[in-house]
Amino acid sequence: MTKTITEKIFSRKCGCDVSAGEMRVVPVDAAMVHDITGPLAVNMFHRMKGGKVFDPEKIIMIFDHQVPADSITAAENHIMMREFAKEQGIYNYDVKEGICHQVALETGKIMPGDIVVGVDSHTCTYGAVGAFSTGIGSTDMGFVLRFGALYFRIPESVRIEADGKFAPRVGAKDLIMKTIGDIGADGATYRAAEFTGQAFEEMEIPGRMTCCNMAIEMGGKAGIVPPDEKTRKWLSQWGDVDAAKAGSFDLKADEGAAYAGKVEYDVGDLVPQVAVPHNVDNVVDIDEVEGTHLDQVFIGSCTNGRYEDFAEAAEVMGARKFSPDVRVIAIPASRTEYLKCLRAGIIEKFVEAGALFEAPCCGPCMGGAFGLIGVEEVSLSTSNRNFRGRQGSTKGEVYLCSPATAAASAIKGVITDPREV
């Protein structure tokens, strides 16, 4: 029987043919916990009588949302998690390392064909390397920490095919926002978004991460790009991709596999996209919102906080400075990405242009830490959510865009088409 990538991953793990809709208990290859929902999972683990975790090597603990601790509660959560890590022999990526999804992929522990869970909705990001990865609740994670397995209903898939070549200053973020706008915020609920076509084949892993990251914004259980040579090369930066446990680099959907839905794009036709307040699927072509007043521009997050994103923004900026009327906050997604920006002179360029360039963390993305917006303020953000109150005041507004659009807009102080600066 023909299979989607998702069905193939589950079939390999189960050691038998399984299809969408079936329920299975499946061992996980990795489990990610962070500083916000991790403590709830650890409490749940203790309530289930605790003991030893299933495998400390497969647990990836990362502090990123409230770092460095921005409240006493955050500091206490960190202490509790550090103690748990120590007692269980888990390596803890502490406050200096960066955003969980970026750091998790940089561990080199997540391979194509793996099944990975994390206590964060954007765990779907790891589909960029061909893993089936999904966010779970803290109760389920308590169980996973102890037993290393979880029940799944194997999801149906939607096929998102993108062919053609992007125009200059249009890219992965515009494509995924366009897709979400078309499919809707609940258009792929409990389905795996399988991305395919020339545009994805030519896309580097950072762009694939951007697309898979936002699969959840259309309700997706996961987002997956078929692994290839680019995946192998990217993963070989962090570890031995030819080792015994190495992934299934040959994963592809079968011709004629059954999909619950299909959409097709020619990315050559795509123009910069913007998600307007207060929903991720409220997506428009940039000309509809050009000139919108801005108070803050945020370039960062697990969606667009990589070196490539800052390099693209820097290319748009040229030698220009940011508008004195906007606060520009730039935050790389990990220490590795920070160092890449540092060595390429990008941090200097951003600071000279007038940005605050912060150390890696989630920052203002979900309004949990610093960089909040006030009443009636407007933020333009390269992150993934623009819900009411997401970055501070419920009377503020958040628009989402690509790094190129964010840079062009930060220069002009209003929403600006990056192709026109």
Ligand SMILES: CC(C)[C@H](C(=O)O)[C@@H](O)C(=O)O
């Ligand atoms: C704090 C965490 C549970 C949350 C998520 O699951 O996504 C956060 O990372 C977010 O982006 O809203």
Ligand code: SF4
């Ligand atoms: S950067 Fe934003 S979306 Fe990503 S994990 Fe942090 S808060 Fe969530």
